[in-house]
Amino acid sequence: MQRSSRVDYDSIAGGYDTQPHREKSVDPELAAFLAERASSAPLSLLDIACGTGNQLVANRPIAPHAMMVGLDGSLGMLLQARRKSRDIAWVHGDSAALPFGSASLDFVSCQYAFHHFRDKAGTVCEAFRVLRSGGRSVIYNMCPHESRDWLYYDYFPEALTRDFADFWPPEAIVAEMNSAGFADVAIERQHQRSDRDLAAFLDGLRRRDRNSQLLTLSDTAYQAGLSRLERELADTTAPRSRPDHLCFVTIRGDKPFR
Helix, strand or coil, rough: CCCCCCCCCHHHHHHHHHHHHHHHHHHCCHHHHHHHCCCCCCCCCEEEECCCCCCHHHHHHHHHCCCCEECCCCCHHHHHCCCCCCCCEEEECCCEEECCCCCEEEEEEEEEEECCCHHHHHHHHHHHHHHHHHHHHEEECCCCHHCCCHHHHHHHHHHHHHHHHHHCHHHHHHHHHHHCCCCEEEEEEEEEEEEEEEHHHHHCCCHHHHHHHCCCHHHHHHHHHHHHHHHHHHHCCCCCEEEEEEEEEEEECCCCCC
């Protein structure tokens, strides 16, 4: 069983949905795929590393007759997901050894989890194997390689080092998808910029379990970052906000018709 190399999700599953940014809306990539399809036959959809299932539940209104499957390596997360929907199959499994037949699915997604997988190449190959001809795989993630000015990395430089070890550059994912056989592989980048309120930022940092980057840090590095921010906020002449930036990527590829 391929487990996350970063976080013990079983231990945080009960409070996972209380964390910020856990609500989901309809996946625009799935909506686009549905709009492009000529066939009206019901779809079979898989979300790899589905967590507590919020994305699949959010997708149900635009694919009411689809067979939906959520796969995760954490039984704790799947327990939370099963409480939300009985008409979605919640499967405990390994992203690099998917328990599904070849050419059995139409759409495979993986949202903000690819960096957790130890066998990333195996995950890409498995997604290709289980897709039918004309199917699509979409990977969503943040991109530390284009987010060096993210405030987390400023206060916790150890997080950048760890993320560079765990996250593949987008071009490496594209190359792996091309090697596996995907066609028309494309990257889209979204840069989010904002002014970060430092007091609110500190409040969030004190809940270490809410951020996988913080969970990978040594206690020493975590405390050093907190202490630095606390000192800055104690200085009444220092700025109360700072500019922040984070890059997200969407990478999609199709399985050619044969």
